[in-house]
Amino acid sequence: MNDSTSATRSGWLRGPLRPFRFGQYRLLAASVTLSLFGAGGWLIALVWQVIALGGGPGAVSMVSAASAGGMLATALLGGVMADRIPQLRILRAVAVVRTLAVGVVAALAVAGWLEVWHLVLVALAIGLGSGFTYPAYSALLPSILPGRDLMAANGVEGMLRPMIMQAAGPAVASAVIAAWSPGAALAVVCVCEAAGVALLLAMRPVPLRQEHPAGPEHPVRSAVTDLRDGFVYMVRTPWLLATLLFASVLILLIMGPIDVLVPFVIKDRAGGGPGDHAIVMAAFGIGGAVGSLAMASFRMPRRYLTVMNLFWGLGCAPLVFVGFATHVAQIAVAVFVVGICFSAPMVIWGTLLQRRVPPHMLGRVSSLDFFVSLVFMPVSMALAGPVSAAVGSGTTFLAAGLIPAVIAVLAIVLAKMPKDELAHPLDDRGDDEDGSAGTDDEPENEAVHPVEPLPVCT
Known part of the structure; x- marks a missing residue:
C-alpha cells in the first residue's frame, strides 16, 4: 500500500473505527459479525423448530439447558487451550464444527426427519464449542492489534452483540420462518456460519505471543496445573x-x-x-x-x-x-x-x-x-x-x-x-494524536504492546 492510500484510509478510520486499518482485524470482525448474526437467528429458529415438532416450554428448556451446560463444561478448559494452542486455530475448529452441526440440523429439518433429541445434541455441541470461543477471541485480539486500538475493538464487539445478535439476526430469522419454515431459517444460519469460516480461513496464521514450553508431564496433569x-x-x-x-x-x-x-x-x-x-x-x-x-x-x-x-x-x-x-x-x-x-x-x-x-x-x-x-x-x-x-x-x-x-x-x-x-497507566497519552500510526499491515506480535507483569500480594 502506498503512502497516499494509507493516509486516505487513516483519515476516516478514526475513533471506534481505528482497528479497521488492519486487514487481519477486518477479517476477524466480519467473521464475528456473521457468527453473531447466525447465533441470533439460531435462538429464534430453535424455539420455533421445537414448536413445529410439537414440543412445549419443557422441550425448549431442555435444548437451552444443553447449550448452557456445554458452555459451562468447557469454559475453564477453553482458557487453558487458548494459552497453549494458537487461538486462530481454535476459532477455526469451533466455527467448522458449529457450521457442520447447524447444517445437519437444517438438512434434517428440511427433509422432515428432525426430532427434538437431535436439537439437544446439536445445542450441546454448540455449547461445548462456545466455551472455547470467548477466551480464544480475547487472547487473539492483542496479537493482531496495537494496544491503543484494543479499546476501540472491544467497543465494536460490544456494539455488534446487541445490534446483530439480539436484533438483526432474530429479525431476519423471524421473517424467514414466517415466509417459509424454521428449517429454512436454520439453513440461513448455516450459510452465515460457513461464510464466517471462510473469513477465518482467509486470515494469516497468528502464532502464540508466548509459546507454551513443552515438557514430559502428562497432558491432563499439565492442563490441571495450568488451570x-x-x-x-x-x-x-x-x-x-x-x-x-x-x-x-x-x-x-x-x-x-x-x-x-x-x-x-x-x-x-x-x-x-x-x-x-x-x-x-x-x-x-x-x-x-x-x-x-x-x-x-x-x-x-x-x-x-x-x-x-x-x-x-x-x-x-x-x-x-x-x-x-x-x-x-x-x-x-x-x-x-x-x-x-x-x-x-x-x-x-x-x-x-x-x-x-x-x-x-x-x-x-x-x-x-x-x-x-x-x-x-x-x-x-x-x-x-x-x-x-x-x-x-x-x-x-x-x-x-x-x-x-x-x-x-x-x-x-x-x-x-x-x-x-x-x-500502571494505560491511557496511551504518548501515542500519535491523529491515530494514523497504523497502516494496512498487521503489527508484529511481540512488538505491538509489551505487557507489564503485575505486582502480587505478598
Whole structure:
C-alpha cells in the first residue's frame, strides 16, 4: 500500500473505527459479525423448530439447558487451550464444527426427519464449542492489534452483540420462518456460519505471543496445573480478584430481576403485554450498543479501575425506579440507562485484561471471567422469583439498584485500585494524536504492546 492510500484510509478510520486499518482485524470482525448474526437467528429458529415438532416450554428448556451446560463444561478448559494452542486455530475448529452441526440440523429439518433429541445434541455441541470461543477471541485480539486500538475493538464487539445478535439476526430469522419454515431459517444460519469460516480461513496464521514450553508431564496433569496457575494468578492479583468478585455479586443481583421480573412489572404495574416487553428489552440492548460504541470513541481513562467499577455500581441505580414504575416508557428509559452503564465499562474490562494480564495467562483469565458469568446468571434467574415473592418486586429492585454501588466502593478501596491504576497507566497519552500510526499491515506480535507483569500480594 502506498503512502497516499494509507493516509486516505487513516483519515476516516478514526475513533471506534481505528482497528479497521488492519486487514487481519477486518477479517476477524466480519467473521464475528456473521457468527453473531447466525447465533441470533439460531435462538429464534430453535424455539420455533421445537414448536413445529410439537414440543412445549419443557422441550425448549431442555435444548437451552444443553447449550448452557456445554458452555459451562468447557469454559475453564477453553482458557487453558487458548494459552497453549494458537487461538486462530481454535476459532477455526469451533466455527467448522458449529457450521457442520447447524447444517445437519437444517438438512434434517428440511427433509422432515428432525426430532427434538437431535436439537439437544446439536445445542450441546454448540455449547461445548462456545466455551472455547470467548477466551480464544480475547487472547487473539492483542496479537493482531496495537494496544491503543484494543479499546476501540472491544467497543465494536460490544456494539455488534446487541445490534446483530439480539436484533438483526432474530429479525431476519423471524421473517424467514414466517415466509417459509424454521428449517429454512436454520439453513440461513448455516450459510452465515460457513461464510464466517471462510473469513477465518482467509486470515494469516497468528502464532502464540508466548509459546507454551513443552515438557514430559502428562497432558491432563499439565492442563490441571495450568488451570491451577490461572486461579493462583487471580487470587494474587488484587484488582483482578476484587473485580471478579464484584462482577459475581453484580450479576447475581441484577440479571434475574431484569430477565425474570421485568415482564411481570410490565404486566402487573404498567398494564403492558408482550409487545411492551419487547420494547423494554430492545431499550436495554440499544443502551448497551450505545454505551459500548461511546466508550470505544475515547481513550482509556487514567483512573480506569475506579471508573469501570463505579460505572457498574452506580449504573444500576435506575433499577430502583423499575420496581415502582407504572408506565412502560419509564421502565424502558431506566433499562436503557442501565444498558449503557453495564456495557460501557465492559469495554474497559476487556481492554484491561488484554493489556495487563501477561500473554501466557490471558486465555485462562478470560475463561475465568466467562465462567463467572455462566455460573451466576442462572443462579440469579432461579433466585429472582422466590426472593420477589418473599419481599416484593419493589424491594428486590431496590436492592438490585443500590447494593452494587456499595460493593463497588468496597472493591475499589480494599484492592487499593487508585494506587494500582496510577502505577500502571494505560491511557496511551504518548501515542500519535491523529491515530494514523497504523497502516494496512498487521503489527508484529511481540512488538505491538509489551505487557507489564503485575505486582502480587505478598
